[in-house]
Amino acid sequence: MHELLQTTVNGLTTGCLYALIALGYSMVYGILKLLNFAHGDLYMVGAYIGYFVIQWFGGPNAVSIPVPLLLAIMVLLAAVGVGVLGMAIERFAYRPLRDAPRIAPLITALGVSFVLENTVLLLFGGFTRSYSTPTFISFNSGITLDGVRIDSVELMIFGLSFAMMYGLHQLVQRTTLGKSMRAVASDREAAEMLGINVDRTIALTFFIGSAMAGVAGVMSGLAFNQISNTIGFLAGLKAFTAAVVGGIGSIAGSMIGGLLIGLCESFSASYVSSEYTDLIVFGILIATMLLRPTGILGQKALQKV
Amino acid sequence: MxxxxxxxxxxxxxxxxxxxxxxxxxxxxxxxxxxxxxxxxxxxxxxxxxxxxxxxxxxxxxxxxxxxxxxxxxxxxxxIARTFQSLRLFLNMSVKENVKSATYGHTKASPPESILRLPRARREEREVDALAEQLLAFFGDRLQGYRWDQPAYSLSYANRRRLEIARALATRxxxxxxxxxxxxxxxxxxxxxxxxxxxxxxxxxxxxxxxxxxxxxxxxxxxxxxxxxxxxxxxxxxxxxxxxxxxxxxxxxxxxxxxxxxx
Structure with missing residues (x-):
């Protein structure tokens, strides 16, 4: 029982991170019908931004400012930095191809992914770096419920992820920007004819989606303590799986899909074998594609008359 | 001129x-x-x-x-507003949402105002709602009442054409x-x-x-x-x-x- 609960907590933690990345995948797919394969690398860039913020303020052993303030700066800088990077990618790599056949931006996305991975490799080297989180956030901080440990990094991941997902939901449902996003996703040309600034709407979609991936990067750095220029690849694939399982294009679906994939991972690691984790996760991807291609919450695409 | x-x-x-x-x-x-x-x-x-x-x-x-x-x-x-020869409604949105979507180009409330439902956002929402209802009323009982909250894809072909006109009019x-x-x-x-x-x-x-x-x-x-x-x-x-x-x-x-x- 204890192990079951602990596994669930661990699964939900990684699940939250996958959900945050999956949301960006899903939003971009929804609005441009583009699978942005560079999205996982944005998460990686976020993790590096967090790492350098720690170094900037004295390094993990001698943090020169209060730790909560440090965390806030890491999250904010990663969100803004990666958000702006995402907007720049859209502006220079995808916008010129907006009316091209869909395969063109897809291949461009793969290219952008290589550019990001190798730029980071050139600038910062290929070795794995560590946040060394335990030196400034004690493992023993946090709460224990019934023998199940939830450390403070995990608490932060839960809190921040749910706050961001709730905020995104409100944004899409209530604000003019969110409604414009839905209109552009539904029919770009019609939206433009109704006075909606399509370029701006798409740019802001990239900003929001990328910022969430950036924040996920920082939090994964804190939780897993290992970052390198290639972490985006697998995280991106898993988040893609989460988006597909939940129903790509659907915001609630990405959240559910992310949590589900996180749980699958931790349960297969605990009860089967950690070597089979990826096999099981991608098996789920294939099963979803075969049995329910629209995902859990996806809608059937309506044919235009 | x-x-x-x-x-x-x-x-x-x-x-x-x-x-x-x-x-x-x-x-x-x-x-x-x-x-x-x-x-x-x-x-x-x-x-x-x-x-x-x-x-x-x-x-x-x-x-x-x-x-x-x-x-x-x-x-x-x-x-200048237009309708399309091949209909281009937002089929997954409700009838009323379709009309309201044409007002997003000139609403002024910022995202925080809308999320927190501050006075300006609430006032704009009321105005947009009233405008949409007024425009839909223009089509007599064709697009009235219960149909407002139906998704656009449930409408007949002729009603979809009417809705497109209503939506175009909402850009004023x-x-x-x-x-x-x-x-x-x-x-x-x-x-x-x-x-x-x-x-x-x-x-x-x-x-x-x-x-x-x-x-x-x-x-x-x-x-x-x-x-x-x-x-x-x-x-x-x-x-x-x-x-x-x-x-x-x-x-x-x-x-x-x-x-x-x-x-």
Whole structure:
């Protein structure tokens, strides 16, 4: 029982991170019908931004400012930095191809992914770096419920992820920007004819989606303590799986899909074998594609008359 | 001064002349029809006016100012709205949401204001709601009541056309471009559309440029008719003048064989 609960907590933690990345995948797919394969690398860039913020303020052993303030700066800088990077990618790599056949931006996305991975490799080297989180956030901080440990990094991941997902939901449902996003996703040309600034709407979609991936990067750095220029690849694939399982294009679906994939991972690691984790996760991807291609919450695409 | 003026507008794709030296004007509160065989360039006229295509030559002025080179959403906010020949509703949104979507170009509340429901956001939401209801009410009981919250895909074909007009009106245009508003409608619905077009002008004061193949609609609502063929204006005038113009008859039916033999 204890192990079951602990596994669930661990699964939900990684699940939250996958959900945050999956949301960006899903939003971009929804609005441009583009699978942005560079999205996982944005998460990686976020993790590096967090790492350098720690170094900037004295390094993990001698943090020169209060730790909560440090965390806030890491999250904010990663969100803004990666958000702006995402907007720049859209502006220079995808916008010129907006009316091209869909395969063109897809291949461009793969290219952008290589550019990001190798730029980071050139600038910062290929070795794995560590946040060394335990030196400034004690493992023993946090709460224990019934023998199940939830450390403070995990608490932060839960809190921040749910706050961001709730905020995104409100944004899409209530604000003019969110409604414009839905209109552009539904029919770009019609939206433009109704006075909606399509370029701006798409740019802001990239900003929001990328910022969430950036924040996920920082939090994964804190939780897993290992970052390198290639972490985006697998995280991106898993988040893609989460988006597909939940129903790509659907915001609630990405959240559910992310949590589900996180749980699958931790349960297969605990009860089967950690070597089979990826096999099981991608098996789920294939099963979803075969049995329910629209995902859990996806809608059937309506044919235009 | 006319509300809309096309001055020697040409649009070429490589060697193809989609439009050639077209002069066209629409005055305030005027209803003008554009007719012509398929491929004559009618929808292309709409596309250059709304900024989808930039004319290769010539000038387009709206309310006195050139709108050439403006992006489509800018042109919409200047006061030109359109419907599409192939319907382009947001099918997954409700009827009312479709109409409200046309107001997002001019609402002012920022995202935080909307999320926190601050006074300005609430006031705007009420105004937008009222506008949508008022516009839907324009279509009598066709788009009333319970239908407001139905998704647009549940509507009949004719009602989808009506909804597109309501949505275009929600941008608060001075000029409305209707692309085949009666396409796919039965005779009774076609008659209703004709009356509707006149009512839109009389009650809302908009000028209307309409592309239509149905000659009952053209005859029933237009003050002036412009005929196009191969991107060139071949006739202009009242319905009777244009309908009996030899170039128009020729464009639709081909040249009279006897006349051809004589020449």
């Amino acid at each position: 006319s509300l809309l003026e096309l001055d020697q507008v040409s649009l070429t794709f490589g060697g193809l002349k989609a439009l050639w030296e077209l002069d066209l004007h629409v005055d305030e509160r005027e209803i003008v029809s554009v007719i012509g065989p398929n491929g004559a360039g009618k929808s292309t006229v709409f596309n250059v006016i709304t900024g989808v295509y930039r004319p290769t030559a010539g000038d387009i002025r709206f309310a006195g100012d050139s709108i050439v080179g403006l992006r489509p959403h800018r042109i919409t906010s200047r006061g 245009p001075q000029l409305l471009l209707l692309d085949e508003p009666a396409a796919g409608m039965n005779p009774r619905e076609t008659h209703e559309v004709t009356e509707l077009i006149v009512r839109l002008r009389d009650e809302l004061g908009v000028a209307i440029l309409v592309i239509e193949h149905d000659m009952h609609v053209v005859a029933g609502c237009s003050e002036r008719v412009v005929a196009l063929d191969h991107g060139v204006k071949i006739a202009e005038g009242s319905y009777e003048e244009v309908a009996n113009h030899h170039a128009v008859v020729e464009a639709y039916l081909g040249r009279d064989p006897e006349a051809l033999a004589e020449s």
